[in-house]
Amino acid sequence: MKFIYKLQTIALIGFLLIVNACKDFVDINEDPNNPTTPVLDLLLPATQVSMAGSLRDVNQGTSILTQHLYIANTSRNFQDGTTYQQSWNGLYTQALNDLEIIIREGTTQLRWDYVAIAKLQKAYIYSIMVDMWGDIPYTDASQGNTIENPAFESGAEIYDKLFALIDEALADADKGAFAVLGDVIYKGSKDSWVRMGNSLKLKLFNQVRLADPGKAKAGIDALLASGAPLISTNAQDFSFRFGSTETPANRHPWHRTEYLPTKNYYMSQHFIERLFNADDPRLRYYFYRQTSNYTVGFTPTGNGYFGRYTGDPTASPNDNSVKATVGVYPAGGLYDNSEINNLPSTYIFIPKNEGVKNFKIVGNTDGTGAGVFPLITNAMVKFILAEAALTLGTAGDAKQLFLDGIREQLNSVITVSATSGNSAPPIPVPTLNDFVTARAAEFDAATDPAAQLNLVMTQKYIALYGNGMEAYTDYRRTGLPVLPAPLSPLNAFPLRLAYSVTELSTNTNVSDRAGELQTAQQTTPVFWDK
Numbered sequence: 001m002k003f004i005y006k007l008q009t010i011a012l013i014g015f016l017l018i019v020n021a022c023k024d025f026v027d028i029n030e031d032p033n034n035p036t037t038p039v040l041d042l043l044l045p046a047t048q049v050s051m052a053g054s055l056r057d058v059n060q061g062t063s064i065l066t067q068h069l070y071i072a073n074t075s076r077n078f079q080d081g082t083t084y085q086q087s088w089n090g091l092y093t094q095a096l097n098d099l100e101i102i103i104r105e106g107t108t109q110l111r112w113d114y115v116a117i118a119k120l121q122k123a124y125i126y127s128i129m130v131d132m133w134g135d136i137p138y139t140d141a142s143q144g145n146t147i148e149n150p151a152f153e154s155g156a157e158i159y160d161k162l163f164a165l166i167d168e169a170l171a172d173a174d175k176g177a178f179a180v181l182g183d184v185i186y187k188g189s190k191d192s193w194v195r196m197g198n199s200l201k202l203k204l205f206n207q208v209r210l211a212d213p214g215k216a217k218a219g220i221d222a223l224l225a226s227g228a229p230l231i232s233t234n235a236q237d238f239s240f241r242f243g244s245t246e247t248p249a250n251r252h253p254w255h256r257t258e259y260l261p262t263k264n265y266y267m268s269q270h271f272i273e274r275l276f277n278a279d280d281p282r283l284r285y286y287f288y289r290q291t292s293n294y295t296v297g298f299t300p301t302g303n304g305y306f307g308r309y310t311g312d313p314t315a316s317p318n319d320n321s322v323k324a325t326v327g328v329y330p331a332g333g334l335y336d337n338s339e340i341n342n343l344p345s346t347y348i349f350i351p352k353n354e355g356v357k358n359f360k361i362v363g364n365t366d367g368t369g370a371g372v373f374p375l376i377t378n379a380m381v382k383f384i385l386a387e388a389a390l391t392l393g394t395a396g397d398a399k400q401l402f403l404d405g406i407r408e409q410l411n412s413v414i415t416v417s418a419t420s421g422n423s424a425p426p427i428p429v430p431t432l433n434d435f436v437t438a439r440a441a442e443f444d445a446a447t448d449p450a451a452q453l454n455l456v457m458t459q460k461y462i463a464l465y466g467n468g469m470e471a472y473t474d475y476r477r478t479g480l481p482v483l484p485a486p487l488s489p490l491n492a493f494p495l496r497l498a499y500s501v502t503e504l505s506t507n508t509n510v511s512d513r514a515g516e517l518q519t520a521q522q523t524t525p526v527f528w529d530k
Contacts, residue, residue: 038105040114041181047098047118048184051125052240052373054090055469056253057083058132059373061497063468066461066475067483070266070308072316077491081501081518084132088500091125092141099125100144112175113190117183119169120197123162124238124375127204130155130162131473132497134526137507149508156211156527159204163219170197185240191229196238198228199381206384207477209392210530217392224395231381234412238376242332244368244421251369254331259362259369266316267324269307270484275462276305279347281427281435285329285413286465288336290361291322303340304359311486321361328417328424330466332371334362335417335424349435368421374467379409383460390449390456399443402456407436409463454480476529495529496521 061083064074074083102118105111122142129136138158140150173194180188186196202223209216231237243250257264267287275283289304306323328335339353360366374380382405389398410432417424427435439459446452457480464471475483476495498521504514 038101040102040106040109040111043098043102044114044117044180045182045184047095047102047121048240050090050094050098051121054087054095055128055373056087058087058128058497059468060253061468062132062472063466064268065494066468066471067268067270067310068465068468068471070268070310070312071264072313073490075308075310076313076486077311077489077493079491079494079498079522081498081504084497085500085502088129088133088503091129092137093145095125096122096141097144100142110176112172113178113180113188116169116173116178117180117193119165119172120193120200123165123169123197124200126158127162127200128469130158131207131526132469133499134496134521134524148506151509154527159208159527162204163201166197166201170194173197185238192236195229195231195236196376198223199231199238199376202230202381203376203384206388207473208528209388210477211528213392216388217394220388220392220394231376231378234378234408234415237374237378237412240373240375242369242371242373244332244370246364246369252331252371252373254326255333255367255369255371258325258331259333259364259366261320261363263320263323263325265326267305267307267326269305269309271465272305272307272324276350279344279349280462281349281351281431282329282410282413282462282465283350284327284336285417285424286327287324288327288334288362289324289338289359292338292357292359293341303342304338309487310484311488313488325362328367328420328422329413330371330374330416331367332369332420332422333367335422337425349431349438370420370422372416372466374412374464377409377412379405379412379463380460380470382408383456383463386456387453387460390453398452398456399440402443402452402459403436403440405456405463406439406459407432410435453478457481476526491522494522495525498522 060069060071061074061079063069064071065077067075099118099122102114103122106113106115106118126136126138134155135152136155136158137150138153138161140147143150173190178188178190183189186192202220205216205219205223242252242255245251249256254265272283272287274280275286287305289306291304291306293303304322304324306319326333337351337353337356338358339356340350343350343352382401385394385396386398386401386405388394389396389401410427414424414426418426439455443452443455446455457474457478460474461471461481464474474480499518501514501518504510504518510517
């Protein structure tokens with residue numbers, strides 16, 4: 001596959017992104033993309049680091065589209081061939097290319113444990129790419145860099161191949177010993193990787209339920225009836241944890257850009273108000289206020305919750321020192337424990353913290369940056385099962401699964417915040433229990449399954465803060481939760497992300513219709529979007 005820039009060495013990627021748990025493998029003096037003798041326990045962690053790094057721009061853009069964050073043009077539905085080019089190119093030339101090396105060499109060496117993990121990571125990455133872009137190169141791209149002009153395949157066809165690939169990986173995991181070294185995500189736990197594979201299958205089956213409800217129901221029913229283990233505790237989450245060092249820079253990307261005098265984002269005012277108005281205790285974990293009160297025309301809430309509404313086209317003043325920024329979850333920033341002066345007296349879940357005033361202008365020494373990129377989590381699995389039970393009639397108590405999803409994500413926020421090295425108090429157990437009980441009352445009061453599904457998808461949306469990709473997929477599939485229209489959109493809401501301009505201009509299979517394909521990305525649904 002042809003690209004403008006040269007593939008960066010895995011050693012450099014390690015020094016830029018690697019987490020603390022990986023200190024024992026960053027001293028690599030050879031390029032694993034051109035190894036004379038591939039060393040699987042060096043290649044594997046490099047693929048995990050490059051996966052997280054390459055998904056950065058996609059995660060940023062989809063977080064903006066789904067109103068978790070704000071950047072002007074993206075929030076107005078603008079994209080072009082450079083917006084996600086780095087993610088597209090990086091996934092193909094780095095993570096996926098190295099995974100193919102592991103699969104090939106691991107098969108030769110009969111190291112089925114490495115092969116199983118590589119196939120599961122490959123299935124995950126390609127599933128995300130289909131969800132983001134629709135039709136993409138798959139079979140030809142799986143040949144590594146040997147085919148310069150890979151053919152594009154339909155997303156539906158690729159999904160079928162991914163189901164088979166996951167089954168292959170799970171079978172490979174049972175071949176011989178499982179003694180993996182260098183695994184950043186699961187530290188070589190076979191049980192966790194098997195649960196990840198089954199949970200990925202569950203997610204993909206659920207995502208096709210509108211396009212093929214029979215297939216979705218049969219797949220989920222078979223998975224549950226078989227007793228296949230799913231991610232069922234937060235410790236089994238398929239997540240990428242960042243480190244806390246500035247040099248080498250391995251902190252969460254949101255911390256790296258926002259805990260500086262200059263900042264890339266505004267917080268989404270719509271999202272802030274959703275949590276504020278719902279008396280949601282995650283408000284203090286998700287956002288950090290640098291000032292006690294800042295009110296301008298587009299920020300009616302005051303209290304320092306200074307963000308921007310989606311699609312606001314007005315120019316940005318010199319306001320980096322007063323706007324709200326990312327908090328302790330998921331970015332590893334600061335926990336906001338200062339008072340909120342107009343918090344309604346009826347609120348019981350957001351702590352009032354009266355008299356506490358610890359506002360400050362944040363810098364790179366504030367917070368640790370040891371945040372998390374939640375990819376497939378226990379909470380997500382619970383919400384998926386609740387959705388499937390409501391819409392497909394699959395096994396499980398939809399209400400209990402809904403409540404379990406809320407509880408487990410709240411616990412994850414507490415755990416990630418506490419283990420990031422920052423000072424963040426846990427949500428008191430009675431408060432957490434009462435918050436879940438209040439959501440149970442809302443579920444009971446819902447008049448029909450559609451209203452209950454709205455509650456499930458709304459709580460899942462709030463829980464997905466930090467993973468805009470899944471929020472973007474859910475919103476296109478279900479239209480839930482209802483998001484306010486952009487104030488001044490430049491385009492219709494994009495149903496797919498823009499292709500890499502480099503791919504369209506150099507791949508002879510598509511270069512003669514590059515403009516047509518790129519234009520169609522804005523308005524063409526992904527195959528599961530019915």
